[in-house]
Amino acid sequence: MSGESGSLAAPDTIAGVAARIDEWIKLDAPGIIWIRHFSEIGRDLLLARLSEQRQVRRFDFRPPDPVQAAMWLEPRLNAAARGEALTVVAVLFLSSLGGTLNGGASDHVLEAFRSLNLWREPLARLPLIQLWLAPLAIAHKAELEAPDL
Helix, strand or coil: CECCCCCCCCCCEHHHHHHHHHHHHHCCCCEEEEEEECCHHHHHHHHHHHHCCCCEEEEEECCCCHHHHHHHHHHHHHHHCCCCCCEEEEEEECCCCCCEECCEECHHHHHHHHHHHHCHHHHHHCCEEEEEEEEHHHHHHHHHHCCCC
8 A cells, every 4th residue: 555646546546445445334334345555654544544434443353372263352342342333343463463574474373363263254244344464564464374364
């Protein structure tokens, strides 16, 4: 994601990414939107833009046991769901989760994404629009470990 230029946002700018996510949110369909970001600043700017029109509840992904990550995440997502309108939640996958190995994702991150991958259908069916934001540093490895996400 990069900065905005001109009145029409290019697809790879923060404004362009926000516009595409906003289009999905307007469909009012539950599910998971996977977002890779270059920096925490870009992530925060994106979430600030999305929060201009709706509340976006944010929380850090910090399961105590990566193997049980999905079971840790599900009750937190359930608690965020609010009856009538679909709630938008941002799950922030932190690059510091468990350190890194050789510039890539740590074993803890990979175990967490394997857990999420196995539990993906129940998580995606929750009455929420979930924005899963992962730093580019861990996103590629996570996608390899959890291809169905």
